[in-house]
Each structure stands twice: as C-alpha cells, then as structure tokens.
Amino acid sequence: EVQLVESGGGLVHPGGSLRLSCAASGFTVSSTYMNWVRQAPGKGLEWVSIIYAAGPTYYAASVKGRFTISRDHSRNTLYLQMNSLRPEDTAIYYCASAGGSYTFFNSWGLGTLVTVSS
Amino acid sequence: QSALTQPASVSGSPGQSITISCTGTSSDVGGYNYVSWYQQHPGKAPKLMIYDVNYRPSGVSNRFSGSKSGNTASLTISGLQAEDEADYYCSSFTITSTVIFGGGTKLTVL
Numbered sequence: 001e002v003q004l005v006e007s008g009g010g011l012v013h014p015g016g017s018l019r020l021s022c023a024a025s026g027f028t029v030s031s032t033y034m035n036w037v038r039q040a041p042g043k044g045l046e047w048v049s050i051i052y053a054a055g056p057t058y059y060a061a062s063v064k065g066r067f068t069i070s071r072d073h074s075r076n077t078l079y080l081q082m083n084s085l086r087p088e089d090t091a092i093y094y095c096a097s098a099g100g101s102y103t104f105f106n107s108w109g110l111g112t113l114v115t116v117s118s
Numbered sequence: 119q120s121a122l123t124q125p126a127s128v129s130g131s132p133g134q135s136i137t138i139s140c141t142g143t144s145s146d147v148g149g150y151n152y153v154s155w156y157q158q159h160p161g162k163a164p165k166l167m168i169y170d171v172n173y174r175p176s177g178v179s180n181r182f183s184g185s186k187s188g189n190t191a192s193l194t195i196s197g198l199q200a201e202d203e204a205d206y207y208c209s210s211f212t213i214t215s216t217v218i219f220g221g222g223t224k225l226t227v228l
Contacts, residue, residue, distance in 0.1 A: 035217070037164075044121070044222040045156070045164060045207050058215050094163060103211040104154035104169040111163060 002026040002107045004095050009112030016085050016116070022078040022095030022109055030073045033098035035105060036080045038091035038114075046091070049080065050098070063089075085116045122147065122208055122220035129226040135196040138223045140208030141189060146218055148189035152211035155184060155193045159204045167206075168193060195225075203227040
C-alpha cells in the first residue's frame with residue numbers, strides 16, 4: 001500500500017528557513033515523479049514543485065529561487081527546503097506522487113502546516 | 119501564470135447531474151490532454167477523480183466523467199449523492215512543464 005507522511009512543518013519568522021520531509025512506503029520515490037502542492041488556509045490548491053525520476057526539477061514562479069526539491073533514495077524520502085520564507089507561504093504542504101502521464105497526482109499525504117509569521 | 123478558471127460554486131439536488139467547467143488557454147488545457155480533477159472534503163487531502171481528461175482511477179464511481187473542448191475542460195457528476203458535496207479542483211500540465219490548478223468549485227448537494 002502506498003503511503004506518504006509529511007513532517008517538518010511549524011512556525012517560522014519571515015525570512016527564515018524550514019525543511020519539509022515526506023517519507024514514502026509502498027514504492028520508491030526515486031522511480032517516479034514526486035511533487036509538492038500547497039494550500040493556504042481557506043484557499044485553493046497551488047502546485048509548488050516536481051522532481052522527475054531522472055532528476056530534473058521544476059518550480060512554480062512564486063517559489064523559484066527560494067525553494068529546493070530533493071530526494072534521498074536510501075531513506076525513500078522527498079524533501080522541500082524552503083528559504084527566505086514569506087507570510088504568503090503559509091499553507092498546508094502536501095507531497096504527492098504522480099501517476100501514468102506524470103501530470104496528475106494519484107497519491108497524497110495528509111499534509112504538514114507551515115506558518116510564516118512574526 | 120494565472121489559475122485556471124472554475125465557477126466558485128455549483129449546486130444540485132440528489133439524483134441530478136451537474137457540470138463544473140475549467141477554462142484555461144492553449145498553453146495548458148487546450149494544448150495537452152493532461153487535465154485532471156480532484157475532490158477535497160473539508161480537512162482532508164485531495165483525491166484524484168479523473169486524469170488525462172476522461173480516465174477514472176480504479177475505485178472512483180462511474181458517475182464521474184470528464185471531457186474537454188478547446189481550452190475548456192469539464193467534470194460531470196451524474197446521480198448526485200450527498201457524499202459528493204465537496205470542493206473540486208481541476209489541474210493541467212502546462213507549456214512550461216509545470217502544473218496549474220483551478221481556483222476550485224464548491225459543490226453543494228441541496
């Protein structure tokens with residue numbers, strides 16, 4: 001059974017950094033396309049980043065240059081390093097695995113809440 | 119890049135059919151057959167309902183169907199049930215190899 005469990009969220013001051021983790025089971029994170037998607041309180045979904053099985057990465061314009069997606073094959077874990085955090089980055093962050101055409105998200109974690117506030 | 123355009127809300131009575139639209143551009147919805155739809159109940163993670171415009175994942179009711187014409191995709195739910203009441207989001211692959219979501223539609227079952 002595929003399972004994704006996010007961790008690492010919390011309260012951080014503007015300008016600060018945080019690293020999110022997503023532990024996977026039931027499949028290998030390095031063998032598929034893995035994503036981060038976020039949802040601000042009371043708002044809609046926003047795609048954040050993807051890492052391809054072969055390694056290329058892509059980012060939403062709103063986080064490019066500040067966030068870095070990566071993975072650890074030995075730990076079967078996906079990461080999101082978030083730097084220069086802003087209040088508008090406050091959201092629940094979900095990791096999601098991509099299926100088939102690698103353009104849709106077929107498995108989701110429960111999310112971890114990041115709050116950026118002074 | 120702006121979010122895909124969805125109606126903020128739709129409603130229907132049990133047993134009826136409803137359709138939610140999702141409008142983008144030729145750089146996303148219109149350019150690829152990579153539109154997907156997600157259902158999200160309050161406090162829960164999203165759930166994939168439709169992928170690649172009109173394919174249903176295993177376990178999703180055949181009351182859910184998807185289609186696309188030009189730059190607009192649609193999700194149709196037939197035989198509405200109380201459990202269908204949720205937020206629905208469309209998403210599409212884009213010309214920049216990113217993914218974009220719609221703003222979301224709140225479905226109310228009357």
